[in-house]
Amino acid sequence: MTHCKEQPVFEHLGYTYGDFPESEKASKEVMSLPMHPFLNIDDQNEIRGEIIENI
Numbered sequence: 001m002t003h004c005k006e007q008p009v010f011e012h013l014g015y016t017y018g019d020f021p022e023s024e025k026a027s028k029e030v031m032s033l034p035m036h037p038f039l040n041i042d043d044q045n046e047i048r049g050e051i052i053e054n055i
Contacts (some may be wrong), residue, residue, distance in 0.1 A: 003027040
């Protein structure tokens with residue numbers, strides 16, 4: 001997972017590795033999953049498949 005500052009939309013801000021040590025550490029340790037009450041079974045299966053495929 002990439003840190004938000006590494007996304008192309010934020011390149012113009014000029015941040016580099018080490019500017020946000022705590023959030024950079026968290027971005028390497030935490031996985032955020034899409035979750036909401038309207039997530040249907042097909043979407044759940046797709047998410048599960050992606051996780052299994054990329055572990």
